Amino acid sequence: MSNIKPSLVKGTRDFSPLEMVRRNYIFDTIKTVFRKYGYAEIQTPSMENLATLTGKYGDEGDKLIFKILNSGDYLSKVGPQLLAEARSSEILPAISEKALRYDLTVPFARYVVMHQNEISFPFKRFQVQPVWRADRPQKGRYREFYQCDADVVGSDTLLNEAEFVGIYQEALTNLGLKDFTIKINNRKILSGIAEIIGKSELIVDMTVAIDKLDKIGLDGVIGELLERGFTDADIDILKPVILLKGTTLEKLESLKQILKTSETGLRGIAEVEKVLEYVAALNGGRQAGNTELDITLARGLNYYTGCIFEVKTNEVAMGSIGGGGRYDDLTGMFGLKGLSGVGISFGADRIYDVLLELDLFPASSAVGTKVLISNFDEKAEQYALPLLSGLRDGGIAAELYPVAAKLKKQLGYADDKRIPYVILIGSDEMESGKLTLKNMQDGGQERLSAAEIISKLKIS
RNA sequence: GUGGUUUUAGCUCAGUCGGUUAGAGCGCCUGAUUGUGGUUCAGGAGGUCGUGGGUUCGAGCCCCAUAUUCCACCCCA
Numbered sequence A: 001m002s003n004i005k006p007s008l009v010k011g012t013r014d015f016s017p018l019e020m021v022r023r024n025y026i027f028d029t030i031k032t033v034f035r036k037y038g039y040a041e042i043q044t045p046s047m048e049n050l051a052t053l054t055g056k057y058g059d060e061g062d063k064l065i066f067k068i069l070n071s072g073d074y075l076s077k078v079g080p081q082l083l084a085e086a087r088s089s090e091i092l093p094a095i096s097e098k099a100l101r102y103d104l105t106v107p108f109a110r111y112v113v114m115h116q117n118e119i120s121f122p123f124k125r126f127q128v129q130p131v132w133r134a135d136r137p138q139k140g141r142y143r144e145f146y147q148c149d150a151d152v153v154g155s156d157t158l159l160n161e162a163e164f165v166g167i168y169q170e171a172l173t174n175l176g177l178k179d180f181t182i183k184i185n186n187r188k189i190l191s192g193i194a195e196i197i198g199k200s201e202l203i204v205d206m207t208v209a210i211d212k213l214d215k216i217g218l219d220g221v222i223g224e225l226l227e228r229g230f231t232d233a234d235i236d237i238l239k240p241v242i243l244l245k246g247t248t249l250e251k252l253e254s255l256k257q258i259l260k261t262s263e264t265g266l267r268g269i270a271e272v273e274k275v276l277e278y279v280a281a282l283n284g285g286r287q288a289g290n291t292e293l294d295i296t297l298a299r300g301l302n303y304y305t306g307c308i309f310e311v312k313t314n315e316v317a318m319g320s321i322g323g324g325g326r327y328d329d330l331t332g333m334f335g336l337k338g339l340s341g342v343g344i345s346f347g348a349d350r351i352y353d354v355l356l357e358l359d360l361f362p363a364s365s366a367v368g369t370k371v372l373i374s375n376f377d378e379k380a381e382q383y384a385l386p387l388l389s390g391l392r393d394g395g396i397a398a399e400l401y402p403v404a405a406k407l408k409k410q411l412g413y414a415d416d417k418r419i420p421y422v423i424l425i426g427s428d429e430m431e432s433g434k435l436t437l438k439n440m441q442d443g444g445q446e447r448l449s450a451a452e453i454i455s456k457l458k459i460s
Numbered sequence B: 001g002u003g004g005u006u007u008u009a010g011c012u013c014a015g016u017c018g019g020u021u022a023g024a025g026c027g028c029c030u031g032a033u034u035g036u037g038g039u040u041c042a043g044g045a046g047g048u049c050g051u052g053g054g055u056u057c058g059a060g061c062c063c064c065a066u067a068u069u070c071c072a073c074c075c076c077a
Helices: A017-036 A058-063 A080-085 A088-095 A105-114 A159-174 A187-196 A200-210 A213-227 A232-242 A248-258 A263-282 A330-334 A348-357 A378-393 A407-416 A427-432 A450-459
Strands: A047-049 A067-069 A096-100 A123-132 A144-153 A180-186 A291-293 A307-313 A322-327 A341-347 A371-373 A398-400 A421-424 A435-439 A445-448
Touching (some): A017 A123, A017 A159, A105 A330, A144 A159, A159 A180, A159 A263, A159 A307, A159 A341, A180 A263, A187 A200, A187 A263, A200 A213, A232 A248, A341 A348, A371 A378, A378 A398, A407 A421
Antiparallel strands (some): A067 A096, A144 A341, A180 A307, A421 A435
């Protein structure tokens, strides 16, 4: 057998025991909050039919879907002429029928449609699973990463949006983040803006351009707008909108003036106002300072129709750590009309990177084995087995050193694994029934019976 | 998809102008100490220099291709 050098697939990672403890801390914290708000967990398969996924994420997104090659002689269905032409886009449907899921929202929509008769609406579900994107990796961007999604379908009330703001607040605060911003915008406001400059058909180009304000500045945005088919006259109207200053409430007032001729735009403003009203009511009447209207926020996915969210941390340079919004007709694509949905997502991998950089993981999240029983010889091993069971029955994480190695090595092992206690069983101990319990932190030792050790470790 | 960057011991990294046997720190193993770790001391093992070609008397170093890392763009969590 040839010796293949082991390596990881680009953009993927192994997770060590310590990393898993930390990742689970993030997942558990988020899941706990989801449950508190009435969401129930589901899972869907890693693979979906390719047709289920294509066309849902725009052209850019479709390119990033990982396709799975058909099993068997996958070229047999490709005609010789197609093969000769070697046009990937036309051969693809013949050789690939399945794909890895690209996000959790579309599979969820598929789930809702398939299970509509068993579901009682409104349906509130959360889902924590990996997704795959054939993106080029960089900071905070992986090809396999976890999303933590919560969505509700079959409920139009804006209270849902407000509750999602609450979920973001609570989960991120519980994770120890102090300074983050929940940005809110509304697709209808963006539509209204496009409407008043008479370029409704260019709304996507408009949002993509103004979304970059932070990054490339006003001149950059204007350049991009011109490139994308906007005139100087359009930009004169757009400019004051893009540069809106002031508090969220002041921005809303100004927008009402600007968008007074756009019914859609005014409806968007009203929606944002209502959401903020609910948020304040849920927050004991106070407006949350870190929740703000950001008119330049335009999330890429095509299916959002109402409110959109994005969460950024201000403590670390990192892309958004969460996002979401309302999509009025997601299940319509699968033939179930008239169901409105709202959802949010936490980017667990990015949150991990942020917590690591800010050193926010609790020290206690590194708990493992509580006590190691040393192993001197076969006789001591036999003696140790009932004690091992007794410790475990008492809920104490215990392990027996698997071979009779030098004590130095066994203690070194305990040290490496940060096991706080070691029980030494030698001939003296077996004879007297008083075992030596060594505390690895201070090095102290005491002689105790097996029962005394169990009760001591239970409380400490 | 576009542009740049990285790759040398288990890990982090040196390696001069292309020139003999490729180095350091940490880690690992052994011993000092046959039942006492995290400290110390002594010794030891460990490398196809990412991979495949090429130039050269000679390549870790130069050229080409490719993979990979990280970064930016596009897009996104």
